[in-house]
Every structure is written in structure tokens, then in C-alpha cells.
Amino acid sequence: MAFALSTRDLLTILKVLAEANLTNSTLESVAVAIKTHFSKADYFRVGNALTMLLQHKDLLPLTSQRIAALFLLNEFYRSEQPSGNPFALFFVELLQPQVEDDRTVAGVPCGHSLSPIEKWFLAHLLSSLTPKDLFKKTAAAIASTDPSSLQLPDIQSLVVSLSDPHDDIAPNAKIGLPSVIADSDPTGIGRFSVPEAGQAAETFLCRDEMAEQTFEPGLLRPRPPLYHSEEETIWLNPFQTQCPIQWDTLMCSHSAAEAMRLFYKACGEVLSLPEQQALSGQFKNDPKLVYQVGLTPKKLPDLVEKNPTVAIEALLCLTNSSQLSAYFAALLNMDMSLHSMEVVNRLTSAVDLPPEFLHLYINNCIQRCRKISDKSLQSRLVRLVCVFLQSLIRNGTIDVQNDLEIQAFALEHSRIKEATALYRLLKTLEGGGAEAAGTK
Known part of the structure; x- marks a missing residue:
């Protein structure tokens, strides 16, 4: 001022x-x-x-x-x-x-x-x-x-x-x-x-x-004297002017480079069976490798559609990642397909997925089936969803005792064989036949 x-x-x-x-x-x-x-x-x-x-x-x-x-x-x-x-x-x-x-x-x-x-x-x-x-x-x-x-x-x-x-x-x-x-x-x-x-x-x-x-008097701050103690820690100056470089032998190794090459190929095309097994095996042996190959939530849908087996192994390596919710969101937003349901089904049998994620994913599948105007394509997708839901129910992954949405979906498409089987399974569970349903 x-x-x-x-x-x-x-x-x-x-x-x-x-x-x-x-x-x-x-x-x-x-x-x-x-x-x-x-x-x-x-x-x-x-x-x-x-x-x-x-x-x-x-x-x-x-x-x-x-x-x-x-x-x-x-x-x-x-x-x-x-x-x-x-x-x-x-x-x-x-x-x-x-x-x-x-x-x-x-x-x-x-x-x-x-x-x-x-x-x-x-x-x-x-x-x-x-x-x-x-x-x-x-x-x-x-x-x-x-x-x-x-x-x-x-x-x-x-x-x-x-x-x-x-x-x-x-x-x-x-x-x-x-x-x-x-x-x-x-x-x-x-x-x-x-x-x-x-x-x-x-x-x-x-x-x-x-x-x-x-003009104001300056604040004098004399430097305090050094305090010497017999038990104080003494700073030791190193005699070596240069420290030897310690190489990380795992970084940029041939296996990491090969995994990165296969990953980028997997996002663009279907890998051969030996290539799928090689990339999945590397993820199993070194879970941290998934952070080095460049996997992001944006690339996950392409990997799921082209190579679902590899996508499953990659997601299993990310179970402790802070970005896991972003990968789940990518699964929710991608188009419903056999491969995406296969990935979710395999994940439910390997790890405990958040109930809210499963609920949203199932609702998305049901809503997308209802929005399809092509009857032939709709019937095909309804069959996939019904088989997917039966698998989740038989494995005890979801609780459908109070889920009226799934029952309404099965009744809506009762003309389809798989929907009828799903409805019967739900009724069996209501009648106390959960154990019998799980052993079929």
C-alpha cells in the first residue's frame, strides 16, 4: 500500500x-x-x-x-x-x-x-x-x-x-x-x-x-554455539568420490521387453495360443510386470475383446492397485459381449469382487438387452446373459433372493430356453433348493 x-x-x-x-x-x-x-x-x-x-x-x-x-x-x-x-x-x-x-x-x-x-x-x-x-x-x-x-x-x-x-x-x-x-x-x-x-x-x-x-533496530540473531555430546551421532564424510552404479537387472530385461511387445499386439489382434500362454505366464510369475507393459483403463476394453484370457491374468495382478476402481469402470462402460462376461465370471471365481460392481454390471447387461431392436441379436445376447447369471448363481457369487430385476428379466424373455432355465433356477432357490441348484 x-x-x-x-x-x-x-x-x-x-x-x-x-x-x-x-x-x-x-x-x-x-x-x-x-x-x-x-x-x-x-x-x-x-x-x-x-x-x-x-x-x-x-x-x-x-x-x-x-x-x-x-x-x-x-x-x-x-x-x-x-x-x-x-x-x-x-x-x-x-x-x-x-x-x-x-x-x-x-x-x-x-x-x-x-x-x-x-x-x-x-x-x-x-x-x-x-x-x-x-x-x-x-x-x-x-x-x-x-x-x-x-x-x-x-x-x-x-x-x-x-x-x-x-x-x-x-x-x-x-x-x-x-x-x-x-x-x-x-x-x-x-x-x-x-x-x-x-x-x-x-x-x-x-x-x-x-x-x-x-529506521528500526535489526533483530540480532547470533549463531548458537555447537553443542558437543559424547553420545551424539558423528557425520562421516565418504572417502569415495563416486559411488559405483547399481544396475537393476530386472529393468528393461528381455522378458519385460517381450511382454510389452506381446501386450501391444494383444490390444490390436487375437494372439496365438502359445503367445497367450507366454504373456499370461509372465504375468503370473511377475505380477509387477503389468505396470510396465502400459496397461491403462482405456486400453482394457480392447484387451478384453481380443484376448480375454490375458485380460483376466492382468486384472488379477491389479487387485491391490489404487486404480482398480477405474478398471472396473472400464468394464462397466464397454459394450456387452461374451468375452466381457467371461472375464467378469472368471474374476468372480478367483477374487471377491465388490457387490456394487456386480450389481451395476448385471443391470447394465439387462438394460442393454432391452434396448436392442434386432430380435435375432437380442435373443443371442439374452442367452449369453442368462447363462452368465446361472453361472454366478450356482457359484454362490450373487444373492438373488430379493432381486426382482433378474426374475422380471427371465419372465420377459421366457420364450428363450435359457431364460426359462434361469427362471426355474430362481424358483428352486425360493423353495429352499439352493443346495440342489448348486449341485446341478
Whole structure:
């Protein structure tokens, strides 16, 4: 966030704080003039500029100007609690200076000091004792008030209430110095003219490097001494500059290369029986080989259709793979065929497949049979599905006691011999003949 002001913005602030304007305009009018030119997003940037002007008495030499600046700092955040004002700590420094050489020279306040009337005004501004008609007066009228006739609120309690919410600020952040230090004796070389003060303010406030640069003490972190223990582990530097290369004799071996060649061939055409046996045997001997040949869920349907025996062995090697669900999804999405049902049937007899997968696969087969308009092709596929379901039922792979979908499918195609046999098997199971059905 940039804190520097544009020259136009600075001229607006100096015009509002001009002696003639503060003599004729009330504090309420001053607030309206500033808020007309600046939005809420600019309040913090303008507030930073006002704090720098307040720290340099030669830039705001008149008490009326300083009273107006203090009023604006509070007015920007008047809707919040005084402690919620981002300039609360600056108010604390003004009410209770901590700098040793912060003194008054020839009656003119310097550094963070306030004149009695300025201190009275700021204290009432931050407390609940603010007179109702105070803001209807001009800053010049308030500056001309005799401070001896005014009652000052309890400064100590006010300082405590402003400081408490900011106690968690890092100590090193509280003791930084700005890039420009205020003159401790602004009367020593005479008062600046208005144009000279404007030029100095422009140098301070309209350049990023001047507005943002601060000097803070560095956090010294000396390197801790090494702790020596008799039982500590000692780092040993190896004497060999180069370690001998350890070759993995199994990687890129002839068997792996041959398996990869046969796999890519199996995805495109039907392998001969010796080739099928060779590739399946390699998967059985080295299950990790399936990860090296390039099998992916996308290639699985081609492998199932061309070489179902090889596909079965490959899937058995992937039973512990984190991607097994992706391969099951590929089986669900591929076209129903004798080979795909053969693969699923063989898998059910070898491993425990997830029940939800079997349920979805059976439903997919039934739905695809119903969607086929070609009666001849439909009859052929119904026979395959019925034989497939009978095999699953006889092997005890699926529980059809409450599966009405399979019964409805068998009745729907009762004209087909295999569907009739499936229906009879289901009725046998309902009648308590599960054991007899399993032994047929």
C-alpha cells in the first residue's frame, strides 16, 4: 500500500488547513471539505500525512492548524471506539510524550509536545466529555481560548484505554524512527513562509521513499554455539568420490521387453495360443510386470475383446492397485459381449469382487438387452446373459433372493430356453433348493 500523496491531494489538505480558512470555517465545515475531496479508502493515507505535519511544528506553526489536524484524525474514525482508531498510539504519544528532548522552546511546542489548549482539545476529543457545541466553533476560536479556565480530563486513564488494544505490537516495531526527524528548535532559524512550508511538505509526503522509509533496530540473531555430546551421532564424510552404479537387472530385461511387445499386439489382434500362454505366464510369475507393459483403463476394453484370457491374468495382478476402481469402470462402460462376461465370471471365481460392481454390471447387461431392436441379436445376447447369471448363481457369487430385476428379466424373455432355465433356477432357490441348484 502506497502512503505517498499526489501534489493535488497535498494542496487540498494545506488549503483546508490554511490560516484564513480556519478563521472563517467551523470544524464541521473543515470535515465536510476534506470528506468531499477524499473517499474513505483515502482516510488512512491522509491521516499519515497529518501525523507527519503534526510532528513538524514548522510546517503547521499555528495552534489553530494543529487543532484542525487533530480533529480530522479523530473525525476519520469517529464511528469506531477511540482505541480502534489506527492513530490511537500517536494520540498516546501526544498526550504522554516519552522522548526526553521533547520540550517547549520559547513557548512553541516541538517534537511530540502539545500546547495546553491543544492537549485540552485532544483529551476532550477522545473522551466522553466533549462539549456539544465544540465542533461548531472555528479552530481559531478554540486556539484563542484561555487554557487556565478549562478543566482537563483524566489523562492517565485515557492513555491506558488507548494503549491496551495495542499491547501485542512487537516491541521493535514501537521504537522505529521516521526518515525525517523534527527540528527540536523550530524558532532557531526563523519561521518558514507558506510557500516554503508547502515545498517541504511536498518533499516529505509526495515521495514513496520519504513517506514509507523508517529506521528500526535489526533483530540480532547470533549463531548458537555447537553443542558437543559424547553420545551424539558423528557425520562421516565418504572417502569415495563416486559411488559405483547399481544396475537393476530386472529393468528393461528381455522378458519385460517381450511382454510389452506381446501386450501391444494383444490390444490390436487375437494372439496365438502359445503367445497367450507366454504373456499370461509372465504375468503370473511377475505380477509387477503389468505396470510396465502400459496397461491403462482405456486400453482394457480392447484387451478384453481380443484376448480375454490375458485380460483376466492382468486384472488379477491389479487387485491391490489404487486404480482398480477405474478398471472396473472400464468394464462397466464397454459394450456387452461374451468375452466381457467371461472375464467378469472368471474374476468372480478367483477374487471377491465388490457387490456394487456386480450389481451395476448385471443391470447394465439387462438394460442393454432391452434396448436392442434386432430380435435375432437380442435373443443371442439374452442367452449369453442368462447363462452368465446361472453361472454366478450356482457359484454362490450373487444373492438373488430379493432381486426382482433378474426374475422380471427371465419372465420377459421366457420364450428363450435359457431364460426359462434361469427362471426355474430362481424358483428352486425360493423353495429352499439352493443346495440342489448348486449341485446341478
